[in-house]
Amino acid sequence: MSVISSSEVSSLLQPINAFLHSETPQAWIDEARKEENLRILLTDHLICELKAAQSAMYLLRRYVADEQTSKVLLGWLKPYEDFTYRHEGDWQSLNTKHLSKNVFNVEGLDPFKKDMLDKMVMLIKEELHHFYQVLEIMYELGFDYKSVTSSRYANGLLKHVRTYEPEKLVDKLICGAYIEARSCERFAKLAPHVSEALGKFYVSLLRSEARHFEDYLTLAAAISPVDISERVAHFGAVEKTLIQSHDDTFRFHSGSPVAA
Template structure:
């Protein structure tokens, strides 16, 4: 990706986000001593992104049989991450979904939700494997780590009335993907070439994921959602810019 395309990709994302990543976070992130925590958290974030997309498909778009097939697809990745079961090198052969997903009746947006989210899950699981490859190259052992406050801080503000619940979750998904994209771009110039090239390679898919989430939210709402987008944008900006004692990939400004 050349520099011009890089900037063209980031412009709508930077306009969408309500604040820029603080320089204090970048300074902390580029320390060699924080590389392992950054990669471990990135790894888990990729799995959680896949889980979130899968939850949306299972809850809103498919029948139980298709939902069970989706769970089976994700299970080896969850077993490795949460239970330390299996060899990470075997995960590459599990990132395939052979069953075609059909929407259950009465969901006018079901097929589009399935199509966009299945593609997103495949890409997130591919990124998950790529992070494991990099960790292996850098001799960083996998270990369990706690979650940051970020995603929970967004999702606690989701309403409990449908279809607004789904719309809010999609907006949150858009912000998480957009922030990930912005942070990869912030980090890329400050790490070695191997890792920097990897972060730049993620920009295009992360940018598309944010757009897919936002497009789905707009289509399902069938109305102007700018007020909710701004609402979650302000919450997201507060989580990113306020002081945070727990350094992670999506953490706030380090104390």
């Protein structure tokens, strides 16, 4: 993995920090740097990478793919879901070489759907590749995969999503933007407090995923019939509360840990 300069980290973080309404609490960083929490941190990070791919896949299946293509898309994720949720399969056989937007018939797609297709296929491939990389690190450290419960974070955002279209899609895209931005902010927060190799890995993820939140916002603005600023601010306030308020479950996106 390549070394990335502190000035480049600052440059990548500038739009992310400007978008987020709060920084990660120091109490979360203090908990994350504890050696005994590394296994659960990596495990939850692994699952978050898969969930990010699943969220992007949902958007493609719901808004872009026809019925036949939708079935093909389900096959993309099945080996990863089998391993993660059903403990089936060999993690070393997982790869993203078979993922291609060529399975889509792009004729007749409007510009918005074509843009969503381009952005989400790239995001899915990157998230699944990062899933595999986290697994490699876990096994190098001697951590067998064992599933963990989810944090409150994503559901805490998604329960504010409106139920009618296109507002439902707009809100889901904005939620995706906040989840991606917070992930990148935490990569940067973690990097100085873990091993050099793991720190370089987290910074490489920051470089790779820094644009994801902007991709989601671009799509939200393109499909919304009105300016999205009000909804962005609304979800920003919700996300801030989830990050800053006390949380009794320590996870990659959890809030401020409750003192023991």
